[in-house]
Amino acid sequence: MTAISNISNAVRVALFATTGVALLASTSVYAEEEQQIERIEVTGSKIKRIGELSPTPITVITGAQMMEMGITNVADILNKLPSSTVGISPETSNNTIFASGLNKTNLRGLGSDRTLVLVNGRRFVAGSSGDSAVDLNTIPTAMVARMEVITGGASAVYGSDAIAGVINIITRDDVQGVELDASYTQPEQSGGEESQFSVTAGGEFLDDKLSTVFNFTYAKQKELRPTDRDFLNNPVNSIYNPDMSEGAPARIPYYGRKPLSWINEAGTFFANDGEQYTFDKDGNMKIFDYGEGLIEGPGNNGNYCGPSCEGYDPVDYGQIRTPLERKVFTLNTDYEINDNHKLFSEITYVDYQSNGESTPVFHTSNRLYADNAFLTDEARQLMTDTGMSSLNLYRIDREFGNRTYNQDRETLRVLVGIEGVISENWDYSFHAQRGQLDETTVWKGEIWADRYNQAKDAVFAADGSIVCRDADAQAAGCVPLNLFGENQASQEAIDWVSTSAGRTAKTTQTTAGLVINGTMFELPAGYVSAAFSADYRKEESETTPDQALIDGTIFGNTANPMKGEYDVTELAVEFSIPLLSDTFLAYDLGLDLAYRWMDYSTAGQDDAWKIGLNWAPIEDLRIRATKSKSVRAPNISELFDPAGQTFSSFTDVCDKINVELGPNENRKKNCQAAGLPAGWNPSDEWYLSNHPGSNAGNPDLKAETSNDYTIGAIYTPSYVEGLSLTVDYWAFEITDAIEYIDVATAVRYCYDSESLDNVYCSRFTRDASTGDIIDFVQSPVNSASFDVKGVDIEAVYDIPTDNFGDFKVHVIATYLEKWETNPTGFDADLQVDVGEYTDPRWKAMFSLGWEYDALSLEARSNYRHSAVASNDWKPENNNYNDIPSHTVWDFTGAYDFTESFSLRFGVKNVFDIAPPRNPYVYDGDGYYDTNGRAFFLGANYKL
Known part of the structure; x- marks a missing residue:
C-alpha cells in the first residue's frame, strides 16, 4: 500500500506542478505562436493530440468489417475477440428471468460491470435495472463507424466501471443520401435464423449548417432449441x-x-x-x-x-x-452556429422483445386421495x-404450457451539447444527457399455488x-x-x-460533462497538451413486481420492490508531455499523466490515476508502458436490492466439534470472544431446522480497486511496407472486489479471521440468551480479489500486388499467463482458473483477405486452445477433464456491382464444427458456436 500511495502522490504533484508551469507560460507562448496547430482526437484519452498516437493498447473494428462478416449485433463480434469473454447473452440468459436476451460484453473475463461501454466517448444508459453494464442490443450495426477496444484500466480518463477496459463505439457522421441494407442468415439446420433491415439517411441542410444522420434498424433472431x-x-x-x-x-x-x-x-x-x-x-x-x-x-x-x-x-x-426482435431508431444532428461553435445532439430509441422459456410448472410433493x-x-x-x-x-x-419470461425493454436516450473553440489552441465540449430504460417482464404459464391445490x-x-x-x-x-x-x-x-405475473422496472441516467482541452506551451520536443474535465452523473433504478410475486402466491417465483439511487461528481485532468524528439535513441519520448477525483453519494470519495510512457528509440519501433489505479463503485442492485426471505441449513463452526477444526487458533479465540464458551452447542431445535434469513443488497459497500499495468511494443518496419506487429503484456490486481457471500461462508470466516472486526460477522445475528443464529443476510461484500496477467499480440500485413489484387493478413491473439481469483481472501478459497475452458491459455482470431477490383474475399478463424474442465481434477474424479482445442472457420465475400449497389455473402462455421463432446460444454455454454454451418446474404443499396 505504501508504494501505491507514493505513486499516487507523485502523480498529483506532477499534475499540479505541470499545471502551474502551464499557467505561467501559456500567455507568452501563444502570443508568439502564429501557425495553426492541427490536433486530432485519440481514443483512450480526452486530449486532442498532434499526430495520431495512441497512449494505450487499442483494437479497432470497423462497421464495414462487421457487415462483411454477416454480424447483425455488435456483441457478436466483441465476444469473438481474444481479449473478451462472453458476458450475459441470449446463449447464457435463457433461465435468468430478468436478464433474458441481454447482450453484454466482458473484457478479460472480469465481468460486464467492469467493462465500460461508451458511445462517441460518452456514457450510455444501463441495459437492466440496478446494473451499470450497457446492453449492446441498443446499438445498431448500420450506425457503427468503428469500435475501439481499450483493454486496460481507464478509470482515470473515463471514471468508474472501466477497470477491465473500455468499448468506445463511434457512430457514422458521413452519410449522404439514403442507404438501404438487408441481410439474412440461414443455418443449415433450422432454428437460429437471423434477419436485419436498416434505412440510413443523411445530408446537409440550411446552407450546410445542419447535418443529420438518421437510422432505423429492424433485427430479428429466432430461438434455437x-x-x-x-x-x-x-x-x-x-x-x-x-x-x-x-x-x-x-x-x-x-x-x-x-x-x-x-x-x-x-x-x-x-x-x-x-x-x-x-x-x-x-x-x-x-x-x-x-x-x-x-x-x-x-x-x-x-x-x-x-x-x-x-x-x-x-x-x-x-x-x-433466446429469440430477439429489435427496433432501433437513431437521429444524430450537428448545427454550426458559426465557424467556431457547433450544437450537437444524439437521440436513440430502442424497443425490443426477448422470450426466455423453461419447463411447465411441476410438482414433486403432490398428494392426491383415493376418493x-x-x-x-x-x-x-x-x-x-x-x-x-x-x-x-x-x-x-x-x-399450462411452458413457463415463458417475456421481456420488453424500451430505451430512450437524449443527448444535447455544444462544442467549439475558446482560442486558437483551446477547444471545449459540453453535453447533457438523459437516458431511461423501461422494462416489462411477464411470466406466462404460471399458476396460483392455492388454486392448484384446491382444484x-x-x-x-x-x-x-x-x-x-x-x-x-x-x-x-x-x-x-x-x-x-x-x-x-x-x-x-x-x-x-x-x-401470469409481471414486474416493471425503470432505470434513469442523468449526466453532464465538460471537457476543455488544448496545447499549453511548446517544449523542445513538442507541445504540451492537456484536457480538463468535470462530470456529473446520477443513476436511479426502481422495480415494481405484481402483488402476487410479493406475496409468493404463484408457483416458484417471488420478488420484492426495489428503489435506489446515487450520484457522483468527478473532476479530472490529463497531460501529454513530449520529453525528447529526433535525438539518438529517442526518435520520440512522451509522458502521459491522468488523475481523476470522484465523490459518490454512496461509496464516498475516491480517486484514479495513470502514468504512461511512450518511447520510440527509432522510427520503426515504439515502446509503451502504463501504470494505473482504476476503481469501480458498487451499482444500485449491489447496494439496494430489497431483502427477500430465504431459508438455509448450515454449520455453526463455533459448536463443540467444529470449533476445534479451524485452520488456526482464530476460530476458538473468536468464538469465545463472541460469548460462546468452550463446549457450547446450538439448541436441538436449531440443529433440526432450516434457518430463516434474507437475500439483500449491502449499502455499506465501498469501491473496488484495481492496480494494473501494461508494457508493450509496436514494430512497423520501414523496410517491409504494410507490416505492423504489436505485443503488450498486461496485468490486473483487483482488491476489495464485490462478491456475493452466503451465510455458511459468512459464519465460517467471521470466526476464522484475525478478529471479529471483519466484513463477515455483521452478516448474521445470534440470540443473546441461547447463542443460536436466528437471522442472517446473504449479500455482497468487499471480500474478493483478482490476479490476472497475460499477453496480447496483434499483427497486420497488407500485401499489395500489381496483377493479383491486394492481400491482407490479420492476427489477434491473447495468451493468458495467470488467472487467480479469491472470493473471500482466505488461502483455502484461492481459485486458479487459467487453463480451464472458461479461461484457456490461448485465444486467437486469424483472417486472410483478398481484394481484386470490385471483389473481396476473406477466410476468418476463431481459435480456443485445448483446456481442462477443472484444475483441481484428480484421476479418481472423472475421465472427461480434457477439452480439445476448437477452431471455427468463416468464409465471406462481397462484390460491388456499382458504386450504389453491393452484395455480401458467406458461410459461417464452414466445416460445421460442433462444441467439444464433453459434459461441460457440449451445448456451447456460451463459449462455443451452437448455430453450426450457416449461410448469409446481404445487400446494400445507396439511393
Whole structure:
C-alpha cells in the first residue's frame, strides 16, 4: 500500500506542478505562436493530440468489417475477440428471468460491470435495472463507424466501471443520401435464423449548417432449441461410474438422452406393491415403462433411464438461445452556429422483445386421495388392495404450457451539447444527457399455488357431479382439475388455475460533462497538451413486481420492490508531455499523466490515476508502458436490492466439534470472544431446522480497486511496407472486489479471521440468551480479489500486388499467463482458473483477405486452445477433464456491382464444427458456436 500511495502522490504533484508551469507560460507562448496547430482526437484519452498516437493498447473494428462478416449485433463480434469473454447473452440468459436476451460484453473475463461501454466517448444508459453494464442490443450495426477496444484500466480518463477496459463505439457522421441494407442468415439446420433491415439517411441542410444522420434498424433472431441441432438432440451428460473398482474414476460420460425415471407429463407414482405406475394419455393407469432400463451404478444413476423410457426429458424443453426482435431508431444532428461553435445532439430509441422459456410448472410433493373423482376404477382398486389412502403424483403439468419470461425493454436516450473553440489552441465540449430504460417482464404459464391445490382435490358431489372438495373454494369458483394422463384437464379448470405475473422496472441516467482541452506551451520536443474535465452523473433504478410475486402466491417465483439511487461528481485532468524528439535513441519520448477525483453519494470519495510512457528509440519501433489505479463503485442492485426471505441449513463452526477444526487458533479465540464458551452447542431445535434469513443488497459497500499495468511494443518496419506487429503484456490486481457471500461462508470466516472486526460477522445475528443464529443476510461484500496477467499480440500485413489484387493478413491473439481469483481472501478459497475452458491459455482470431477490383474475399478463424474442465481434477474424479482445442472457420465475400449497389455473402462455421463432446460444454455454454454451418446474404443499396 505504501508504494501505491507514493505513486499516487507523485502523480498529483506532477499534475499540479505541470499545471502551474502551464499557467505561467501559456500567455507568452501563444502570443508568439502564429501557425495553426492541427490536433486530432485519440481514443483512450480526452486530449486532442498532434499526430495520431495512441497512449494505450487499442483494437479497432470497423462497421464495414462487421457487415462483411454477416454480424447483425455488435456483441457478436466483441465476444469473438481474444481479449473478451462472453458476458450475459441470449446463449447464457435463457433461465435468468430478468436478464433474458441481454447482450453484454466482458473484457478479460472480469465481468460486464467492469467493462465500460461508451458511445462517441460518452456514457450510455444501463441495459437492466440496478446494473451499470450497457446492453449492446441498443446499438445498431448500420450506425457503427468503428469500435475501439481499450483493454486496460481507464478509470482515470473515463471514471468508474472501466477497470477491465473500455468499448468506445463511434457512430457514422458521413452519410449522404439514403442507404438501404438487408441481410439474412440461414443455418443449415433450422432454428437460429437471423434477419436485419436498416434505412440510413443523411445530408446537409440550411446552407450546410445542419447535418443529420438518421437510422432505423429492424433485427430479428429466432430461438434455437436443443431439438434443432443433432449434437444438442444427442447430449453428453455424466453419470456415476458403474465400475466401482479401486482406481476407477467416480464419473464417466453418458452419451444420449437421459430422461428422469420418476416424473413425467402424465403423472407417475409409487405404490405399496413396489411398482411404479403412470397413466396413458387418456388417464388409464399402467406400469411405468423404463425403456432400456434404469441407468446402472451408484449415487443418483437410478433416477435416470434409457432414451425411450416414459420419464421427463429436459431436451424437449427450453432454449439454447433466446429469440430477439429489435427496433432501433437513431437521429444524430450537428448545427454550426458559426465557424467556431457547433450544437450537437444524439437521440436513440430502442424497443425490443426477448422470450426466455423453461419447463411447465411441476410438482414433486403432490398428494392426491383415493376418493379423487378423476381416478379410474383400476387405480382406485390398486390403492385399496395395497392399503394406500393417498398417492404422491410426480408430474410435469404441461397443460399450462411452458413457463415463458417475456421481456420488453424500451430505451430512450437524449443527448444535447455544444462544442467549439475558446482560442486558437483551446477547444471545449459540453453535453447533457438523459437516458431511461423501461422494462416489462411477464411470466406466462404460471399458476396460483392455492388454486392448484384446491382444484386437484376433486371429489364426487351428492348429485354425482365432480366438484372441488373445499366448500370455500367451490364458492370462489373452483373448477376441478384432472391431473391423470395428458391434457385431460378442462379448459375451464386450466383457466381457473392459470395466471401470469409481471414486474416493471425503470432505470434513469442523468449526466453532464465538460471537457476543455488544448496545447499549453511548446517544449523542445513538442507541445504540451492537456484536457480538463468535470462530470456529473446520477443513476436511479426502481422495480415494481405484481402483488402476487410479493406475496409468493404463484408457483416458484417471488420478488420484492426495489428503489435506489446515487450520484457522483468527478473532476479530472490529463497531460501529454513530449520529453525528447529526433535525438539518438529517442526518435520520440512522451509522458502521459491522468488523475481523476470522484465523490459518490454512496461509496464516498475516491480517486484514479495513470502514468504512461511512450518511447520510440527509432522510427520503426515504439515502446509503451502504463501504470494505473482504476476503481469501480458498487451499482444500485449491489447496494439496494430489497431483502427477500430465504431459508438455509448450515454449520455453526463455533459448536463443540467444529470449533476445534479451524485452520488456526482464530476460530476458538473468536468464538469465545463472541460469548460462546468452550463446549457450547446450538439448541436441538436449531440443529433440526432450516434457518430463516434474507437475500439483500449491502449499502455499506465501498469501491473496488484495481492496480494494473501494461508494457508493450509496436514494430512497423520501414523496410517491409504494410507490416505492423504489436505485443503488450498486461496485468490486473483487483482488491476489495464485490462478491456475493452466503451465510455458511459468512459464519465460517467471521470466526476464522484475525478478529471479529471483519466484513463477515455483521452478516448474521445470534440470540443473546441461547447463542443460536436466528437471522442472517446473504449479500455482497468487499471480500474478493483478482490476479490476472497475460499477453496480447496483434499483427497486420497488407500485401499489395500489381496483377493479383491486394492481400491482407490479420492476427489477434491473447495468451493468458495467470488467472487467480479469491472470493473471500482466505488461502483455502484461492481459485486458479487459467487453463480451464472458461479461461484457456490461448485465444486467437486469424483472417486472410483478398481484394481484386470490385471483389473481396476473406477466410476468418476463431481459435480456443485445448483446456481442462477443472484444475483441481484428480484421476479418481472423472475421465472427461480434457477439452480439445476448437477452431471455427468463416468464409465471406462481397462484390460491388456499382458504386450504389453491393452484395455480401458467406458461410459461417464452414466445416460445421460442433462444441467439444464433453459434459461441460457440449451445448456451447456460451463459449462455443451452437448455430453450426450457416449461410448469409446481404445487400446494400445507396439511393
